[in-house]
Amino acid sequence: MLKKLSFGPKEKIKKRSDISMLIKKGQRWKCPSFVIIYSENNLSYDRFAVLVSRRIGIAVKRNKIKRIFRELFRTNKIDTPPFFDILIQPRPGIEDKYSKLLTDCYKEWHQRVKKY
Numbered sequence: 001m002l003k004k005l006s007f008g009p010k011e012k013i014k015k016r017s018d019i020s021m022l023i024k025k026g027q028r029w030k031c032p033s034f035v036i037i038y039s040e041n042n043l044s045y046d047r048f049a050v051l052v053s054r055r056i057g058i059a060v061k062r063n064k065i066k067r068i069f070r071e072l073f074r075t076n077k078i079d080t081p082p083f084f085d086i087l088i089q090p091r092p093g094i095e096d097k098y099s100k101l102l103t104d105c106y107k108e109w110h111q112r113v114k115k116y
Contacts, residue, residue, distance in 0.1 A: 007074040013049035013085055022087050031105035033094040034069075037087040038113065048073045050088045065090050068099060072106050078114055 013019055026039040041047060050069045052062040069088045094102075 005074060005077075007048075007070055011045060011047055013047045013087065018085065019049060019051065019087060022085050026085070026087065029109045031102075031109075032091075033102065034088055034090045034105070036106070036109050037089065038084045040082050041085045043083055045079070046073075046077065046083050047085045048088075049086070050090070052090055053092075055092045056090055056094065065094060068102065069106075072103060076107060076110055078110075080114065082114070084113065 013022070022037055022039055026037040029036040029038070048070070050066045052065055054062070056062050056065065069090075073086070
């Protein structure tokens, strides 16, 4: 199906309880500079969140990393089941990585779980 190039409020995971449940019960996909924690949801769309630790750096760096991952999610959406709750946890040192590595790892995970 066509990609929707938006990232609306319904696609954000906002509740602390949702994030905690995802961390406890979700599956993990490890990349060199970040971890993707995901779990299938019963909705008709994917939901997304980025959890950036203060160990990553100052607020400017943390916010830049969040923007990069939100854009990655927004531009790589597929509107076909299965749908997931997705949590990204960057690791320290991520700001030194080239963004193509981030994109390639995210797309590889996306292809394996969405099977398209």
